[in-house]
Amino acid sequence: MPKVLIADKMSAAATQVFRQRGVDVDVITGLSKEELINIIPDYDGLAVRSTTRPDAEIIAAAKNLKVIGRAGIGVDNVDIKSATDRGVVVMNTPFGNAITTAEHAIAMLFSAARQIPAASARTQNGEWPKSDFKGVELFNKTLGIIGCGNIGALVAERALGLKMKVIAFDPYLTKERAVKLGVEKVELDALFQRADAITLHTPLVEGTKGIVSRERLGMTKKGVIIVNCARGGLVDEEALKDALDAGHVRAAALDVFAVEPAKAHPLFGTPNFIATPHLGASTLEAQENVAVQVAEQMADYLLTGAVSNALNTPSISAEEAPRLKPFVDLADKMGRMTGQLIHDPIKAVEFTYKGAVTDLNTNPITAAALAGLLKAAMPDVNMVSAPVLAKERGIEIKESYVDEAERAESLIRLAVETAKRKFVVVGTIYRGEPRIVRLFGVPMDAAFSPNMIYVRNADKPGFIGELGGVLGRNKVNIATFSLGRMKKDEEAVCLVSVDGPVPANLAEEIRAIDQVKIVDVVEM
Ligand SMILES: NC(=O)C1=CN([C@@H]2O[C@H](COP(=O)(O)OP(=O)(O)OC[C@H]3O[C@@H](n4cnc5c(N)ncnc54)[C@H](O)[C@@H]3O)[C@@H](O)[C@H]2O)C=CC1
Numbered sequence: 473m474p475k476v477l478i479a480d481k482m483s484a485a486a487t488q489v490f491r492q493r494g495v496d497v498d499v500i501t502g503l504s505k506e507e508l509i510n511i512i513p514d515y516d517g518l519a520v521r522s523t524t525r526p527d528a529e530i531i532a533a534a535k536n537l538k539v540i541g542r543a544g545i546g547v548d549n550v551d552i553k554s555a556t557d558r559g560v561v562v563m564n565t566p567f568g569n570a571i572t573t574a575e576h577a578i579a580m581l582f583s584a585a586r587q588i589p590a591a592s593a594r595t596q597n598g599e600w601p602k603s604d605f606k607g608v609e610l611f612n613k614t615l616g617i618i619g620c621g622n623i624g625a626l627v628a629e630r631a632l633g634l635k636m637k638v639i640a641f642d643p644y645l646t647k648e649r650a651v652k653l654g655v656e657k658v659e660l661d662a663l664f665q666r667a668d669a670i671t672l673h674t675p676l677v678e679g680t681k682g683i684v685s686r687e688r689l690g691m692t693k694k695g696v697i698i699v700n701c702a703r704g705g706l707v708d709e710e711a712l713k714d715a716l717d718a719g720h721v722r723a724a725a726l727d728v729f730a731v732e733p734a735k736a737h738p739l740f741g742t743p744n745f746i747a748t749p750h751l752g753a754s755t756l757e758a759q760e761n762v763a764v765q766v767a768e769q770m771a772d773y774l775l776t777g778a779v780s781n782a783l784n785t786p787s788i789s790a791e792e793a794p795r796l797k798p799f800v801d802l803a804d805k806m807g808r809m810t811g812q813l814i815h816d817p818i819k820a821v822e823f824t825y826k827g828a829v830t831d832l833n834t835n836p837i838t839a840a841a842l843a844g845l846l847k848a849a850m851p852d853v854n855m856v857s858a859p860v861l862a863k864e865r866g867i868e869i870k871e872s873y874v875d876e877a878e879r880a881e882s883l884i885r886l887a888v889e890t891a892k893r894k895f896v897v898v899g900t901i902y903r904g905e906p907r908i909v910r911l912f913g914v915p916m917d918a919a920f921s922p923n924m925i926y927v928r929n930a931d932k933p934g935f936i937g938e939l940g941g942v943l944g945r946n947k948v949n950i951a952t953f954s955l956g957r958m959k960k961d962e963e964a965v966c967l968v969s970v971d972g973p974v975p976a977n978l979a980e981e982i983r984a985i986d987q988v989k990i991v992d993v994v995e996m
């Protein structure tokens with residue numbers, strides 16, 4: 473039974489879903505990094521929010537880890553590169569807390585416009601400070617949205633409902649989508665110049681780091697309101713403090729900080745400054761949504777191989793997963809066999825899919841074959857890491873599709889090119905079993921078995937007898953024997969499955985047979 477660790481506070485619904493689905497689950501929150509490193513080898517899955525930060529060291533220690541699930545949107549706390557390199561799927565729940573976060577941004581906007589937290593605190597302090605608080609209306613004001621994705625669009629909808637004018641900067645926002653949302657797409661500087669209030673809804677990436685900079689704050693209208701419910705590093709906090717102190721920025725409301733938890737901060741205590749402790753996603757509804765969703769996605773992956781909302785591997789639906797499985801197994805075996813036959817760096821890999829398999833999503837099949845292929849050199853590679861590792865090694869990957877099958881329902885042709893030669897294997901599924909139907913152009917019908925010997929020999933009489941003699945003397949029993957040749961009197965290809973591991977010296981003895989050119993031992 474797969475085992476998952478929930479390492480951050482999460483709705484109990486996650487635990488329930490895991491257990492109902494047959495996944496063992498431990499909930500241990502508040503672990504130090506060292507404590508997590510000590511226990512993580514026991515787990516197949518790790519479920520987190522934003523507190524736990526699975527970095528390269530934690531992921532390296534996680535020998536059995538297959539999936540990290542983020543019950544929420546932002547995955548900046550997860551080292552996705554390390555996870556990918558180690559074949560760990562990283563998934564998030566991209567919609568479950570979006571409405572809640574948009575509502576928090578609107579709440580922060582009103583709080584800033586009317587100074588509700590300070591007014592509340594002083595009223596409860598017995599001051600009745602009625603004349604100290606004069607707010608501004610949001611009606612007819614211009615809201616500048618930086619990042620108009622899921623949450624930005626939800627904020628836009630709500631702001632339009634408040635009869636605000638909405639302008640948005642987002643390099644990936646199309647004109648059509650802007651029209652549909654009812655927002656005006658503008659350039660970044662124009663947004664800073666025109667907005668009465670600015671709200672941020674981008675991830676923290678190179679292009680957005682410090683996007684609310686000192687220089688851009690200088691472009692804003694006097695009296696602007698700044699709201700950040702996205703990520704801390706988007707705002708230059710020092711410049712914001714100066715602009716608040718100078719009275720240029722009317723009010724600022726931050727839910728997120730460059731360093732969290734922010735327990736002491738130069739902005740704390742600044743007049744017209746509002747802070748919440750990263751509460752954007754913290755509602756009953758959102759937490760239930762993301763907990764259920766992350767547990768379902770992780771359980772699906774661990775139990776069936778279905779992948780949804782992964783950031784580092786293609787999606788596989790629950791319906792597709794069982795249909796893909798035999799082809800993924802076939803591709804893995806074809807890749808692993810070929811990987812043991814080539815002894816030079818791979819330059820290019822070409823996949824041709826024929827027949828019924830072309831109706832399926834072939835990305836996972838390609839990824840499985842690549843993983844198999846790279847396994848001889850990189851034992852830890854898997855379907856998640858293989859495409860990235862292949863790309864990093866400059867391996868060119870091509871895929872093509874032919875609608876009709878040649879001689880079986882579905883065929884997969886894998887052609888691997890090295891500096892010296894091209895290796896071609898064609899496989900199929902026959903009665904649910906993976907089979908090799910062609911090897912280096914030679915037709916055959918061979919099953920994959922745990923121990924195989926591959927021989928390339930001159931097509932001359934006497935070879936089979938000699939080979940049988942060598943195997944017999946070494947007490948190696950032949951299970952199946954497949955032999956074929958390209959042309960009479962030229963080269964032949966022979967694939968022998970044997971019972972049990974091949975003795976160390978056997979390849980040498982076979983190589984000594986007159987007709988033999990190449991011998992490789994293949995283990996599956
Ligand atoms: N405070 C909280 O508790 C929560 C914070 N968040 C954060 O909110 C942010 C947005 O989330 P979603 O809307 O779901 O993400 P999303 O991916 O749907 O939208 C992000 C948008 O930012 C845009 N973008 C990327 N680079 C940009 C740039 N250089 N300038 C302007 N726009 C750029 C993208 O095109 C995209 O449309 C994320 O960082 C997420 O972590 C999400 C949920 C809760």
Ligand SMILES: O=C(O)C(=O)COP(=O)(O)O
Nearest residue numbers: 521522523544545546753
């Ligand atoms: O979903 C997100 O991106 C969030 O920032 C929410 O963070 P949290 O799960 O509340 O720690």
